[in-house]
Amino acid sequence: APVMTKSAELIVPEGVYAETVLSVTHYTDRLFRFRMTRPAGFRFRSGEFAMIGLVVDGKPIYRAYSIASPSWDEELEFFSIKVPDGPLTQHLQRIRPGDKVLMRKKPTGTLVLDALTPGKRLYMFSTGTGIAPFASLIRDPETYEKFEEVILTHTCRQVAELKYGFDLMDEIRNHEFLAEIVGDKLKHYATVTREDYPFQGRITDLIESGKLFTDLGVPPLDPAVDRGMICGSADMLKDTKALLEKAGLTEGANSKPAEFVIERAFVG
Ligand code: A2P
Numbered sequence: 001a002p003v004m005t006k007s008a009e010l011i012v013p014e015g016v017y018a019e020t021v022l023s024v025t026h027y028t029d030r031l032f033r034f035r036m037t038r039p040a041g042f043r044f045r046s047g048e049f050a051m052i053g054l055v056v057d058g059k060p061i062y063r064a065y066s067i068a069s070p071s072w073d074e075e076l077e078f079f080s081i082k083v084p085d086g087p088l089t090q091h092l093q094r095i096r097p098g099d100k101v102l103m104r105k106k107p108t109g110t111l112v113l114d115a116l117t118p119g120k121r122l123y124m125f126s127t128g129t130g131i132a133p134f135a136s137l138i139r140d141p142e143t144y145e146k147f148e149e150v151i152l153t154h155t156c157r158q159v160a161e162l163k164y165g166f167d168l169m170d171e172i173r174n175h176e177f178l179a180e181i182v183g184d185k186l187k188h189y190a191t192v193t194r195e196d197y198p199f200q201g202r203i204t205d206l207i208e209s210g211k212l213f214t215d216l217g218v219p220p221l222d223p224a225v226d227r228g229m230i231c232g233s234a235d236m237l238k239d240t241k242a243l244l245e246k247a248g249l250t251e252g253a254n255s256k257p258a259e260f261v262i263e264r265a266f267v268g
Pocket residue numbers: 127128155156157192193194202203204232233235236237239240268
C-alpha cells in the first residue's frame with residue numbers, strides 16, 4: 001500500500017503541521033537523517049522533541065523525535081532508526097524529498113539548557129540515535145555562552161553508526177558563524193562496543209574506569225562545575241544516571257533546574 005498520500009489527498013488532523021521533506025541521508029541499514037520545512041510560527045528550544053508522524057492506511061501514526069536541528073535553523077532535522085516492522089519507521093525510512101511528514105504543534109522535553117544550573121563543563125552522553133537532541137544543542141550558540149567546555153560522547157555498536165556525529169563536527173568546523181563561536185570548546189568522544197576501533201567500550205564503563213576523563217584530559221566529575229545531559233536506551237539512562245548521582249550530581253527538570261537531565265520520552 002502506498003505510504004505517502006499526495007498532499008492534495010492528505011487529510012491533516014487538527015493541531016498538526018504537514019511539512020515537506022527536503023533531503024534524506026541514509027547512513028546504514030538502520031540509521032537515516034532527514035530535513036524538512038519548518039512551519040512559520042513553530043518555536044522550540046534546542047534539545048526538545050516533537051511528535052512526528054505519517055498517515056498509514058488512513059490513520060496517523062506518531063512517535064517522539066528529538067529535533068536535531070538548532071532553534072535558529074529555518075529547516076528541521078531528524079535522525080532516525082529504521083526498524084523493519086516498526087509501525088512508523090518501516091514507512092518513514094522510505095520518505096523522499098517532496099513527501100509530507102506530520103508534526104504535532106507542541107514541542108517539549110527536558111534536555112534543555114534551562115533545566116541545568118550554571119556550570120563550566122557540559123557533558124552530553126548519548127548512545128545510538130540518542131545523539132539527536134545534542135545535534136541540536138551543539139549547533140546552538142547559547143550552549144557556548146553558558147559553558148566553557150562541551151563534551152559530546154556518542155557510543156554505538158558499530159563504527160558506521162558514528163558517522164552522523166562526525167558529519168556534525170565537520171559541519172560545525174566549516175560553518176560560517178558557528179565555527180568561530182564553537183572554536184575549540186566542543187569535544188567529540190566517540191566509542192563503539194561491537195567492532196574494532198581505537199576508542200572502545202560503553203560510556204558507563206569509561207566513566208567508571210576513569211578512562212573517559214584521562215582520554216579527554218579533564219578532571220573527574222565534579223558537581224561544582226560539571227553538568228550532564230543523557231539520551232539513550234532506558235538501560236543506558238538508568239546506568240549513566242546512577243554514575244552521575246554517585247559523583248554527587250542531582251537530577252533536574254524544567255521546573256527545578258539542577259546538575260543533570262535525562263530524556264525519558266526518547267525510545268530507541
Ligand atoms: P553494547 O553493545 O555493549 O550493548 P542499543 O542499540 O542496544 O541501544 O545500543 C547502543 C549502544 O549503547 C551500544 O554501544 C550498547 O553497548 C550501549 N549500551 C547498551 N546498554 C547500555 C547501558 N545500560 N549502559 C551503557 N551503554 C549501553
